[in-house]
Ligand SMILES: *[C@@H]1O[C@H](CO)[C@@H](O)[C@H](O)[C@H]1NC(C)=O
Ligand SMILES: *[C@@H]1O[C@H](CO)[C@@H](O)[C@H](O)[C@H]1NC(C)=O
Ligand SMILES: *[C@@H]1O[C@H](CO)[C@@H](O)[C@H](O)[C@H]1NC(C)=O
Ligand SMILES: *[C@@H]1O[C@H](CO)[C@@H](O)[C@H](O)[C@H]1NC(C)=O
Ligand SMILES: *[C@@H]1O[C@H](CO)[C@@H](O)[C@H](O)[C@H]1NC(C)=O
Ligand SMILES: *[C@@H]1O[C@H](CO)[C@@H](O)[C@H](O)[C@H]1NC(C)=O
């Protein structure tokens with residue numbers, strides 16, 4: 001009775017307590033879990049003590065557990081389930097960026113804790129009463145749906161029932177997948193080098209145990225993160241979702257939205273908002289495995305210049321290395337002095353250079369980096385003696401692996417990168433093979449060691465995905481040194497690439513003193529706070545051209561906005577039409593890089609003839625023209641977590657037609673891209689949400705709204721549409737005449753060109769846009785106030801129109817930047833009079849849209865343009 005009065009006393013606070021009677025029948029569920037032995041209510045926390053009712057299937061059950069339901073702020077609830085008696089591996093301290101609110105708040109949610117046996121809890125959205133998460137094993141009719149909580153050393157299980165079956169779920173990466181998850185499928189989360197398989201839905205390089213659930217009837221979305229680094233399966237069935245996790249703790253975060261965008265803003269407030277990328281990293285990148293010599297690499301750059309194709313960054317794959325050893329170059333093929341001079345010559349043209357670095361350090365005799373690693377002590381250790389480096393096999397043969405949890409491993413890494421920077425002044429680093437990928441699968445001797453008695457991490461009782469965990473990676477029994485002491489690789493495998501990314505970012509910032517540009521294959525939740533990603537080894541197929549769209553959209557939802565797929569396709573051979581289509585789509589990826597495998601036929605934009613080259617140049621120009629808009633979107637990614645590219649349902653969340661659309665996407669909230677993804681197709685079937693749309697290029701008003709349309713798209717055309725209500729800042733490069741001195745077009749030049757504002761009028765005759773400017777490379781420009789944020793607004797009474805700017809912040813000297821022209825889509829006739837800052841002008845015309853040109857309006861000052 002004591003407990004009941006306690007419940008009543010807290011009833012009036014944020015949480016609501018539910019004490020239901022449950023139809024517990026003996027066999028349902030098979031594992032009822034825990035009962036509640038104590039309960040405490042604090043202002044922003046509920047603490048529930050649990051004791052084991054029924055052991056789970058694999059033994060080593062935790063007898064006493066404790067649940068902390070923490071009301072972090074109005075939109076975020078955190079539920080942690082811990083062992084009451086023993087410390088277990090958990091990652092929250094490493095990754096949690098969120099400072100809980102100290103202010104009182106009115107939650108968007110309430111929680112219900114089922115206090116009678118067995119324990120369960122529910123999370124309810126207050127505004128509409130919908131139950132977002134409910135771990136009760138039985139449904140309202142008493143049918144048994146799943147087990148209660150199972151919490152044992154090497155196996156944890158928790159399920160939730162859906163309020164209505166087959167919800168719209170998104171997330172649970174990384175994998176090659178359609179955007180909307182299947183409603184009857186087991187998703188494995190475990191980092192793996194799945195390079196050549198490209199099998200849809202299986203686990204690949206990164207781990208993002210986060211999903212969004214969208215109720216398209218109300219348009220309300222919520223998100224759930226299970227912050228846990230162990231291998232896991234997430235079983236989705238029509239009525240339920242079950243986590244099956246191999247260790248750690250349950251650390252769940254609930255994000256209340258209610259819009260999809262708000263869910264991502266809240267999610268990134270926990271795992272970290274994306275870093276601000278360098279401006280140049282948004283330019284055009286060319287790479288391939290197979291630029292075998294420095295001369296090959298230089299020839300590609302020369303060809304780009306010869307054909308007048310913008311090139312921002314040239315990359316080398318593992319070809320440059322001496323026997324594939326990190327931090328070396330082949331003395332014949334890439335002589336160090338010529339190599340360094342070549343990179344200097346790129347810099348003289350404002351071009352950039354990146355190359356690959358793998359974590360595996362060759363154990364070849366006399367290799368300095370290996371000796372440095374061993375003497376640092378910062379390597380992953382073998383379980384056999386707990387001291388020797390664990391040895392795997394990667395490109396250079398036998399390798400040891402730095403332990404990036406170990407501060408000595410981090411220092412080792414920084415020193416090696418510094419040494420290499422002294423040879424080649426690279427601008428960014430491409431980190432690959434960091435799942436960890438190992439050609440040997442556990443050990444290199446094909447010994448199949450018998451499972452050790454008791455718990456053997458190489459043979460855990462439950463194996464997510466059903467494939468031995470050491471497949472293509474190192475032993476799970478390997479040992480890493482963390483701030484919490486020695487931890488089995490078993491627990492932190494999914495964090496290897498993340499820890500390497502964090503260490504690499506720190507090193508580059510120390511070495512270069514500027515923003516780092518790091519493209520990594522492996523990621524974990526929150527990776528985008530530190531570094532960026534490409535989607536890995538795809539194939540030169542139309543299928544993978546399509547998969548790149550859900551790929552970039554999901555990574556943007558995961559808070560990793562600077563992302564792209566290998567343009568042209570990596571494995572297999574590309575061809576002219578496929579490359580043309582991929583150049584068109586790929587130049588809308590936030591990160592645009594053409595990359596190819598060793599044996600593939602060349603696929604640089606100039607190799608398939610003039611038509612494909614022209615299409616490629618137009619595509620790159622489109623990206624460069626939109627750079628001010630991209631960069632502004634990145635600013636809002638960095639400060640608010642907003643995805644740069646978004647699924648249509650983000651903006652039209654109660655339009656049922658949008659929930660599964662993943663062949664089109666939005667850039668920001670107003671530019672819709674509908675690429676051709678089918679061989680030989682010259683039309684696209686595209687959905688137009690209920691709104692006003694203009695053709696982005698011609699300004700033509702579209703007649704489609706809330707319906708599909710068949711759009712003409714011959715090879716040189718990618719359909720792009722602009723939603724009404726926007727003011728898009730652009731810097732067109734189309735008409736830019738290359739200077740005679742042979743200096744190639746780069747983002748350095750592009751960002752000095754005159755601006756063109758593209759205005760799209762909506763029915764209310766209103767439009768709005770923003771422009772973020774800074775020097776594009778210094779650290780923390782926003783945080784330190786060295787930026788300008790300009791707002792553009794168009795208002796009208798439908799007779800007179802006023803377009804004006806407000807300078808929100810003016811910490812960046814933009815006096816060298818001018819607005820040269822303005823296009824107004826949706827204007828219906830030629831104005832009789834246009835006045836710029838009080839002066840009448842005559843340089844305007846009407847042809848489908850209003851074009852005002854020959855302007856020279858400094859961006860560093862506010863302006864007003866009126867017409868009627
Ligand atoms: C919880 O379960 C244990 C073990 O069955 C039992 O001893 C205890 O009385 C139960 N407590 C409550 C509050 O039901
Ligand atoms: C779910 O998938 C399983 C295994 O593929 C299958 O046996 C089952 O019938 C499916 N259930 C539904 C409701 O589709
Ligand atoms: C440069 O372009 C020419 C013409 O397409 C081609 O023959 C040559 O192989 C190219 N070189 C490189 C390194 O791409
Ligand atoms: C590298 O590791 C392999 C496998 O453990 C071993 O056989 C070899 O002797 C090592 N090489 C050196 C130079 O230590
Ligand atoms: C792999 O695991 C076994 C069993 O724990 C251990 O003896 C062995 O040394 C480990 N390392 C390698 C590289 O095989
Ligand atoms: C490619 O573009 C150039 C320059 O605009 C033009 O002269 C040429 O005719 C175009 N070639 C093709 C095949 O479209």
Ligand SMILES: *[C@@H]1O[C@H](CO)[C@@H](O)[C@H](O)[C@H]1NC(C)=O
Nearest residue numbers: 657685686687706707708709
């Ligand atoms: C649009 O076309 C797609 C693909 O053909 C189809 O699945 C969808 O139902 C259509 N949507 C509408 C609103 O007609």
Ligand SMILES: CC(=O)N[C@H]1CO[C@H](CO)[C@@H](O)[C@@H]1O
Nearest residue numbers: 198536537538544548551565
């Ligand atoms: C296995 C693999 O990495 N597949 C990738 C290749 O194709 C698409 C994009 O083109 C990626 O999203 C896949 O993950």
